Amino acid sequence: MSFATTDDGVRLYFEEAGDGSPIVFVHEFGGDHRSWEPQxxxxxxxxxCITFGARGYPPSDVPEDVEAYSQKRAVQDIVAVMDAAKVDKAHVVGLSMGGFATLHLGLEQPDRALSLVVAGAGYGAEKEFEDYFRDVSLEVARNFEAQGSEVFARTYALGASRVQFQNKDPRGWREFAEQLGEHSALGAANTMRGVQARRPSIYDLADGLARMTLPTLVVVGDEDDHCIQPGVFLKKTLPACGLLVMPKTGHTLNLEEPDSFNRALAEFIAQVEAGRWSRRDPRATPDQIMKTS
Structure with a gap:
C-alpha cells in the first residue's frame, strides 16, 4: 500500500498502474479511489494512472478536526500525492468535488498540470442556490453522523442526479452505493462541513478563470441540472475550454457512461499532447450571429 504524507501529517492512500504520461484521478464526495476503476x-x-483517497476516506487518514478539511487543502492534497509518486506534471481528472479541486489546482498551481478535466462540477456554484446548498450540505453531514454511512448511503445514492445510473446499470449502481456505505461517517461529515459547505462559487472566480490558459475539458450530464449552467459558464470563461454534454446522463458520469467518458477523455488527452487543444479563436466572438462585413 502506498501513502503520501501531507505537510499537516495526514496520510493519503494512492494506487497506480501503467506507464506513460501521467493521469491523476480525483474522486467525488460520494466516491473514493475505487470510483475510477473503469478509467x-x-x-x-x-x-x-494514479487514483487516491481524499482525506476522510479510508484507507486515507480521517482527521477528527473539521478545520483540517478545506477547498485549499484539497488542492494541496493532490500535489502531495503527485510529489509522493514523483510526478511533476499530470493530466488531472476530477469529478464533482474532485472537479472543483481540479479547477482550483489550475488556478493555484497551474505548473503541475498538463491539462484539466472538470466533470460534474456545479453544486453550490449557482448564486441563487448558495444558501440552500450550504444548508443541505450541513444536513447531509448531520445525517451521516446520526445514521451512519451504511444507512444514510441508501438515501444519498438515490439523489435526483444518481437514479440515471441506477436505471441504466443496477449492478454498477449497487456497487457504488455499497462502497459509499463503507465510508467513514466522520470523514463524510467533516468533508461536507469543511469542503463542500465552505467552498466559493466558481462565479466568484471569474477573473482568475479568464486568465487560466490550461487546456480544459468540462463534462456534464444533461440530467445533472445544477451542473449545466456552471458548465456553460466555464466554457465561456476559460480561454482553452471545451464543453461536452452527455445525453440522458446524471452525475456519476465516469461510472454511468464509462465507454463514452473514456473515449472523450482519450481524444482530449491526445489533442493536448499533440499541441492541438488551443485557445478559442478570437474570431469566434460570441456576440456575432452572422458576419456581414
Missing amino acids: MRYFSRRHR
Missing part, C-alpha cells in the same frame, strides 16, 4: 483499467494501457 484505471482503460488508460493504464498507455498512461501512468
